[in-house]
Amino acid sequence: MLEVSNLHKRFGDVVALDGVSFSIKPGELTGFVGANGAGKTTTMRIMMGVLNNDSGEVVHGGKPVVGDMRTRWGYMPEERGLYPKMKVAEQIAYFGQLHGMSPADAKSATADLLEQLELTARAKDDVQDLSLGNQQRVQLAVSLVHTPEVLVLDEPFSGLDPLAVDVMAESLKRRASSGVPVLFSSHQLELMERICDSVVIISGGKIIAKGTVEQLRSDAVKQLRLNVETSADLTDVLPGTVTRDGDDYLVADAPDSQAVLAAAQAAGPINSFGYDRPSLAEIFREVVAK
């Protein structure tokens, strides 16, 4: 288990983090969501030890994380850090060796990653000659080459085309399912909803919601959505606060879902009936606006 516990960080008068706590289970792909300036990068930098916190701690496998315990972690920083004039394959293998791999292991891991990230044809090109999206794939390879036991990625999907997004998402899912805790930030909430096991939402330096996507969506359920085969108007017939969405009825504040079902059944055959679960983007807007 990777735990971030009660992190506090100020930059002068700015309170960047105000008691940030969350945990990621091994094997969980966790999305980190927040508006600009919410505190994602600051949290990730502290997790990786590139920025000092004022208080709080990061704990991995029950032990506080200090210094070179992160040698086996993988990180994609916000400020991408590749050598533009170095060749793609050489660069990935070089970073592998910096993490303690033998030249032969680094070379073989590099070949696997080039294949997986669809970069084999570019192996001998200088990084500076690649498109930004392909440079980002190289950056991902650099964070993965040493088979990290923890993976932290700051906006790995930004600026990628849909095909590159799929390649990267597949690669992160694969790492997570091999037992690695993976945390990545993104503003692409539909993507998060599609690929994440869980989500942490930060606002103004505080965690305001966390849980699996399913939990967050179920907890946020506020209304029923139903469609009934009838020409009658059921707005005043169904119990609760009733609105229309096309042919569907939306029922909020229902005293009891079974009472709504019974009233609908009395009006005609039911085409559909269920909870109207909000999307992650809707949940995000709602919790951040609170």
Ligand SMILES: Nc1ncnc2c1ncn2[C@@H]1O[C@H](COP(=O)(O)OP(=O)(O)OP(=O)(O)O)[C@@H](O)[C@H]1O
């Ligand atoms: N080095 C710094 N000096 C001063 N203030 C900083 C510094 N780094 C971050 N901050 C401030 O801390 C707060 C959190 O910033 P942070 O970069 O962590 O947000 P973020 O959620 O990553 O935002 P974005 O989505 O825009 O990348 C902001 O108010 C930011 O201006």
